[in-house]
Amino acid sequence: MNGGSEAPAVVVRELTRAFGEFVAVDRVSFTVARGEIFGFLGPNGAGKSTTIRMLCGLLSPTSGEGTVAGFDLRTGAETIKKHIGYMSQRFSLYDDLTVEENIDFFAGIYGVPADRKGERKDRVLRMAGLLERRASRTAYLPAGWKQRLALGCAILHDPPVLFLDEPTAGVDPLRRRAFWELIHEMAETGTTVFVTTHYMDEASSCDRLGLIDGGKIVALGTPEELRNRFMKGAVLEVRTSRPEDAAVLLETFPGVRSAALFGNTVHAVVDDPGAAASVASLLSTGGLADATVVPITPSLEDVFVSLVEGGRPDGVPGGEGTE
Amino acid sequence: MNLRRTWAVARKETLHVARDPRSLALAIALPVLMMLLYGYALRLDVDDVPLAVWDRSGTPQSRELVARFSGSRYFRVGGIRGGYREIEQSIARGDVLAALVIPDDFTAKLAGAGGAPVQLLLDGSDSNTATVVLGYAEIVTQRYSGDVRLRMAAAAGVALPREPLAFRPRVWFNEEMTSRNFIIPGLIAVIMMVISAMLTSLTVAKEWEQGTMEPLIATPLQPSELVIGKLVPYFALGMLDVLLCVAAGELLFQVPLRGSGALLFGMAAVFLVGALTLGMLFSIVAKSQMLATQMAMVMTFVPGFLLSGFVFPIWSMPVPVQAATRLIPARYFVSLLRGIYLKGAGLSVLAGEASLLVLFGVVVVGLSIRKFRKKLE
Numbered sequence: 161m162n163g164g165s166e167a168p169a170v171v172v173r174e175l176t177r178a179f180g181e182f183v184a185v186d187r188v189s190f191t192v193a194r195g196e197i198f199g200f201l202g203p204n205g206a207g208k209s210t211t212i213r214m215l216c217g218l219l220s221p222t223s224g225e226g227t228v229a230g231f232d233l234r235t236g237a238e239t240i241k242k243h244i245g246y247m248s249q250r251f252s253l254y255d256d257l258t259v260e261e262n263i264d265f266f267a268g269i270y271g272v273p274a275d276r277k278g279e280r281k282d283r284v285l286r287m288a289g290l291l292e293r294r295a296s297r298t299a300y301l302p303a304g305w306k307q308r309l310a311l312g313c314a315i316l317h318d319p320p321v322l323f324l325d326e327p328t329a330g331v332d333p334l335r336r337r338a339f340w341e342l343i344h345e346m347a348e349t350g351t352t353v354f355v356t357t358h359y360m361d362e363a364s365s366c367d368r369l370g371l372i373d374g375g376k377i378v379a380l381g382t383p384e385e386l387r388n389r390f391m392k393g394a395v396l397e398v399r400t401s402r403p404e405d406a407a408v409l410l411e412t413f414p415g416v417r418s419a420a421l422f423g424n425t426v427h428a429v430v431d432d433p434g435a436a437a438s439v440a441s442l443l444s445t446g447g448l449a450d451a452t453v454v455p456i457t458p459s460l461e462d463v464f465v466s467l468v469e470g471g472r473p474d475g476v477p478g479g480e481g482t483e
Numbered sequence: 484m485n486l487r488r489t490w491a492v493a494r495k496e497t498l499h500v501a502r503d504p505r506s507l508a509l510a511i512a513l514p515v516l517m518m519l520l521y522g523y524a525l526r527l528d529v530d531d532v533p534l535a536v537w538d539r540s541g542t543p544q545s546r547e548l549v550a551r552f553s554g555s556r557y558f559r560v561g562g563i564r565g566g567y568r569e570i571e572q573s574i575a576r577g578d579v580l581a582a583l584v585i586p587d588d589f590t591a592k593l594a595g596a597g598g599a600p601v602q603l604l605l606d607g608s609d610s611n612t613a614t615v616v617l618g619y620a621e622i623v624t625q626r627y628s629g630d631v632r633l634r635m636a637a638a639a640g641v642a643l644p645r646e647p648l649a650f651r652p653r654v655w656f657n658e659e660m661t662s663r664n665f666i667i668p669g670l671i672a673v674i675m676m677v678i679s680a681m682l683t684s685l686t687v688a689k690e691w692e693q694g695t696m697e698p699l700i701a702t703p704l705q706p707s708e709l710v711i712g713k714l715v716p717y718f719a720l721g722m723l724d725v726l727l728c729v730a731a732g733e734l735l736f737q738v739p740l741r742g743s744g745a746l747l748f749g750m751a752a753v754f755l756v757g758a759l760t761l762g763m764l765f766s767i768v769a770k771s772q773m774l775a776t777q778m779a780m781v782m783t784f785v786p787g788f789l790l791s792g793f794v795f796p797i798w799s800m801p802v803p804v805q806a807a808t809r810l811i812p813a814r815y816f817v818s819l820l821r822g823i824y825l826k827g828a829g830l831s832v833l834a835g836e837a838s839l840l841v842l843f844g845v846v847v848v849g850l851s852i853r854k855f856r857k858k859l860e
Contacts, residue, residue, distance in 0.1 A: 216701045218859045238703070238857075246701035252694040256502040257495060268491025269702045314698070323701075 169194050169321045169352035170215060172226030172233075177210050177219060184210040186375035187224065192354060192368070194320070197347045199366030200356040203468060207375040208356040209249065212325050215354065216246045229321050245319035249326050251310035255299035259290050259309055262298055263316065270317035284312035287342060304335035311342065315351075322346065324355040328362065340365060360461045369460075373468045386463050393417055393466065394433035395458045398426040398443070400451040409446045413439065420465050427456075429466050484707045492704070492712025496686070500716045507720075510682055514724045517674045518667075518731040525670075525794070527662035529615040533561035535573050535582040540589035544631075548601070551627050552583060557619040574606050581605045581616055593631060656825040667738040668820040669793035671728040675751065676758050676787045676813040677780075678724055682717045683762030684779035687855070688772045697859070706855040710848065714759055721755040722748070732824075741827030747820070750837060754816045757844035758783075761812075764851045787813045812843040 170192035177185040185207040192198040200208050213219040215228050217237030226233045229243040253262050263284060267277050285291045288308035298306065307327060315322060324343075328336040340362060343353050347367075355366070363369055364383050371379040371386070379390040398419075400406045407426045410419035416439070417429040428439065436453045443451040458466075500507060534552060538545050553560040561579045564570050570582040584602040586592075592599035603620050607613040636643045657664045687709075690696040699709075725748065732738040740747070762779050769775040789795060790804070791813040797805055808814050815836040822828035822836075830837060 213859060217857070218697065218701055220858065220860070241701055241857075242703045244701070246698060248694065248697045248701075250694045250697075252698055254495065254499070254695060257498055261495065261498060265491050265495040266702070268494070269488055269699070269704050271485065271487055271703065310698075 167227065167230035168192060169196065170198070170226070170228050170354060172215070173224060175211070175214060175224035175226055175233075176222045177207075177214055178222045183375050185214070188372070188375075188377050189224075190370050190377060190380055192352060194352055195347060195350050196367045197343060197353045197355065197365075199363045199369045200354065200372060201358065201360075201363045201369055201464065202356075202372035203358065206372045208372060209325055210375075211372070212246075212323050212354065212356055215240075216244060216323055217241055218246075243320055245314035245317070245322045247310050247314045247322075247324045247327055249329060251303075251306050251327075253298045253306060253310055253313065256297065258295050258297055259285070259301070260294040262309060262313055266313040267316050272316055280316055280318075284316060288312045304331045304339075307331050307335070307339065308342070311339070315346070319351070321352045321354065324353065326356050326358070328357065328359065336362070360459070360464070364460055371464065371467060378467045379463070383460055387458055387460060391458045391463050391466060393429045393431050394435075395456050395462045396428045396430055396436055396439060396453050397422075397456045398428060398439070398451055398453050399424070400426070400443070400448050402448060406443060406448055406451060409443060409448065410439070413442055418465060422461070427462055427465075429462065484705060484711070488704055489708040489712040492709055493715035496713045497716040497719075499686075500720065510678070510720050511723065511727070514674050514678050515727050515731060517677075518670065518728055519735070521670050521674075522663070522667060522731070522736055525666055527666070527794070528660075529612055529619070530556060531559040532557055532581060532612075532616050532619070533579040534558045535562050535564045535570055535579040536560055537564045537566070537570060537582065537584045539587040540585045541587075542590040544590045544593060545585045548585065548624075548627050549583070551623050552620075555619070555623055557616075558623070570604060574604065577606075579606075580612065581620070583620075594635065663736055664738050664825060665821070666794070667732045667736050668824040669791070669817040671725070671732065672754075672813055672816040672820050673787040673791055673793050674728060675721065675725060675754065676791075676816070677783045679717075679721050679755055679758035680762035680765065680779035680783040681776065682720060683713070683759045684765050684775040685772050686713050686717075687763060687766035688770055688775045689766075691770045692772055700857040700859075704857075706852045706857065709855060710760065710763060710851045713763065714756070717759050718752075718755055721759055722752065725751040725755070738824060740824055742823035742829065746830060747823045750816070750819050750823070750833075750840065753837070753840045753844055754812070754819075757812055757840065757847050760844070760847040760851050764847060764854065767851055767855050783813075786811045790814065791817045793817050812840065815839045815843075 168191050170190075173189045174187045175185060175189070176183065176187050188207075188211060200211065202208050210219065214221050214233065215226070217233070217240050221233060228240045231239045231243070233240070254265070257265065260281075263281050267281065272280055285294055288305070288311070290305060290309060290312075293301065293305070298309065301309065311324070311327065328339055331339065336359070343355065344365075347353055355362075357363055366383065368382055369380070369386055370377050371390075379386050381389065398406050398410065403421055403424055403426050407419045407421055410416050410426060410428045415431050415435055417431065419426055419428045430439070433455055436455055440451060440453040443453070536549050536552070538549060549560065552558045562573070564573065564582065570584070573579045574582060582604040584604065586600060586602075589599045589601070601624060603617075605613050605617060633643065654660055687696075690699065729740070729747070733740065761783075765778040765782070766775040769778060787793070790808045790811045792808065793813070797808050797814070800808070819833050819836045819840070822833050826832075
């Protein structure tokens with residue numbers, strides 16, 4: 161297959177990757193349109209990184225097929241590498257090189273033409289806010305700066321498709337927001353962004369989302385579609401002075417699929433949306449007289465909790481670490 | 484192979500080398516240190532053999548014999564002993580390697596029909612040295628014996644027939660027959676083998692361990708560009724090491740360089756490409772810095788010292804071992820350097836070894852490029 165401008169950025173069908181007995185990615189199929197921000201959401205070990213590595217040509221699929229930027233995953237891995245930018249989980253840069261030297265290196269590797277190198281470099285430095293620190297050793301940069309430099313190094317050659325593997329892990333919320341502004345800017349200029357995350361707020365700002373758990377895609381669609389279509393059951397928000405006790409208690413009630421802590425409140429997923437009153441009375445007989453129960457519109461996180469392994473509370477993503 | 488990408492790798496690798504002063508210092512100091520250590524300690528010459536003397540005769544004749552020993556450059560009289568017990572102890576302790584015992588009737592028997600018996604006791608544990616010492620002692624005693632005969636004939640007014648044989652040996656290439664001239668060129672070869680493989684054994688494995696390889700293999704960078712680009716700074720460092728070793732040979736050990744310096748450095752360059760890439764091959768295959776250094780040490784040090792012919796002559800090895808030495812690239816570099824240094828040989832004489840070194844380089848570079856996979860599994 162040839163890379164044409166009309167082809168979708170990413171198409172995969174039944175993509176599978178096994179490591180011995182363990183199937184990390186299990187018959188995954190999806191399409192990412194050009195210029196889209198596609199979020200890949202899932203808990204640690206769900207298969208997000210394995211998928212992204214197959215798409216970047218770093219891992220061969222065990223079975224299944226797909227194209228990236230119009231090139232075949234199996235036969236065109238090296239051609240794909242010319243048309244993508246990839247930022248790995250650890251924003252792995254050369255610590256003993258300066259900001260500028262890292263940029264120069266990747267510009268050389270991507271074959272950025274000499275007459276355009278200066279302009280691209282300046283653009284990346286400005287975008288990453290590293291103009292003043294261009295001569296600093298990368299080792300001494302704070303995590304947020306390294307992250308932006310890593311992004312900068314991955315887009316020096318203006319790739320049509322950009323893969324970001326947990327680009328905001330370990331970065332403070334303010335910097336995360338700034339980083340996502342960069343992602344949106346790039347998408348506006350036509351770059352396709354494929355990003356894995358386990359942050360719900362980041363997932364909500366994607367154009368489309370794929371939810372992956374245990375190597376399988378469990379939901380696919382816009383954040384809006386996911387909230388409306390994929391939620392099994394209704395969500396009740398419980399406010400009380402003892403939310404932990406309430407969560408434990410709620411799990412034992414008939415008709416309650418799951419209960420999970422959301423800040424100071426507890427979200428309970430129930431089969432019947434009209435169960436609020438009965439749940440409140442059960443809580444009050446259980447010793448939580450101050451509990452108030454109201455039905456709410458499910459958030460992405462609710463959808464996630466309800467879909468991921470039947471809503472096991474420890475399946476809630478949000479922790480650090482790698483897959 | 485794209486030159487710009489190769490150059491980008493070479494540049495960043497040079498920066499890594501330049502920014503790691505400890506490794507850089509080691510890369511420069513280690514070969515010099517090894518030159519000093521092995522150059523001074525490793526001597527195969529048998530000179531100044533410590534000799535104990537028990538002169539029971541105590542006559543002018545016996546003292547002359549002792550003087551012949553102490554006057555030669557091969558022996559150093561290491562004490563006068565008064566009995567076999569003492570001699571036995573000195574030899575056992577290693578104070579002396581040999582003992583000369585002159586009986587009390589020495590002078591009387593000199594003129595007798597049976598000749599005067601002189602005993603040499605020898606520590607034979609190091610058979611090589613013992614053989615050499617025995618040879619020396621035989622020459623000293625034969626000369627003495629001949630001189631005494633001449634004097635006796637002169638005293639009797641008889642003319643002795645002339646020596647029937649006129650032996651005229653001429654030593655080539657290492658006229659002074661100092662083992663240093665033989666050892667230093669080989670030592671340079673062996674040191675360069677070990678150092679080169681060590682220099683590059685970390686470079687690829689380090690990138691896997693630090694996680695910088697993952698973004699790198701997601702780029703259009705080709706294995707050949709990576710291998711050759713990474714080679715550049717280490718090649719420069721290796722050539723500097725060769726220069727230091729040659730300078731040490733010249734200034735500290737006064738080893739004569741008879742052949743062409745350009746040929747020497749040219750051959751060193753060919754050898755370095757192979758030896759450095761061999762280290763990188765270990766790094767590529769092992770993917771772990773620890774394992775790669777260990778492989779480099781084991782695979783170069785032992786064969787380099789034992790099988791290269793640097794100290795232990797290949798012709799005296801059992802035939803299967805001799806065949807094995809053909810696989811050791813250091814062997815060809817050792818004989819090349821010896822040829823250039825001592826024999827002043829040119830490329831026409833050394834073409835065989837030189838082409839084998841080229842082959843070594845081509846094979847190792849080819850293998851490294853093939854073995855480097857742009858995949859994570």
